[in-house]
Amino acid sequence: MLLLMYILFCFITFIPIFYCHINDFQTICQAGIRQDNTNYIHCGRKQLIEIPNFTRITNTFYDELVLNDNQIIEIHKNAFQGLRVKRLNLSGNKIRFISSQAFIELSNYLEELIIEFDSNYINDIPNAIKMNLINLHSLKLINLNLIEIKNHTFIKFRKLEQLSIIKSHIKSIESDSFISLINLRYLNLEQNFLNDSSWNSLIKYLPNLEILYLSQNNFNYLKKIHLKYLKILDLSSNGLQYIDRNIFHSLEKLYLQNNEINSLQLTFLYSLKNLKELNLDFNRLTFLPEKIFQINFNLIYLSLQG
The missing domain is CATH 3.80.10.10 (Ribonuclease Inhibitor)
Structure with missing residues (x-):
């Protein structure tokens, strides 16, 4: 009853719900099942400034969590506590900080991650991704200020099949950057500053590559x-x-x-x-x-x- 009164107060006074600190995903988001029987939690376009609280979630395993087009700038430790999900979409945000302990709760479940950064703050692929999400099959990174892909960046990603690093100011690729990506079939490096000197590094360790997107480079x-x-x-x-x-x-x-x-x-x-x-x-x-x-x-x- 008190929770209901608190929500009514927020609406009556025209204060957005997130300012009232009602951050439980069941209040903010919609959950459902698609026609293909995949289930999801949809929290996109909700003006969220932080990851919703999933601690009250049941033991349900979700196929997708959609958090796109919000105003989330930080991902803290235990942000996904209680959640089990296969795909996570954080595009359309401007992530400025990710705790090194973020995503640990998802390490055994997450297979696909889409995440967008604020390039004024993030100059490298965060360790929370490189160290905690080694079971990923698909990774899409948008708007980093990466400049260079360094050797052994993806050394732990032996299951990765699709990799996109888009609009991330990449000018060069070190020779052993992709050394462990023997299963990679899809690579997208569009909207960067790569040039002819990158060819050898691009193909050196990608024997099974089937799809390569390099538009809007040099x-x-x-x-x-x-x-x-x-x-x-x-x-x-x-x-x-x-x-x-x-x-x-x-x-x-x-x-x-x-x-x-x-x-x-x-x-x-x-x-x-x-x-x-x-x-x-x-x-x-x-x-x-x-x-x-x-x-x-x-x-x-x-x-x-x-």
């Missing part, structure tokens, strides 16, 4: 590199000028729009017999060489705008 040259399972490559908006003729025989989808490729550089198409989609919009193409698509029997989508 690559000028795509040389022959050995990724025999690569199927999808996005190098759009890079200023790319030259492509080695013998690249990625396994490629099925190639996105090269908004670059500086001229017609004489299209000879790389002679080696892409498995290609299904190709986007060359807004390059410096003035003509198509004769029989340039003669071996691309599987090509079903081609775009040449601009």
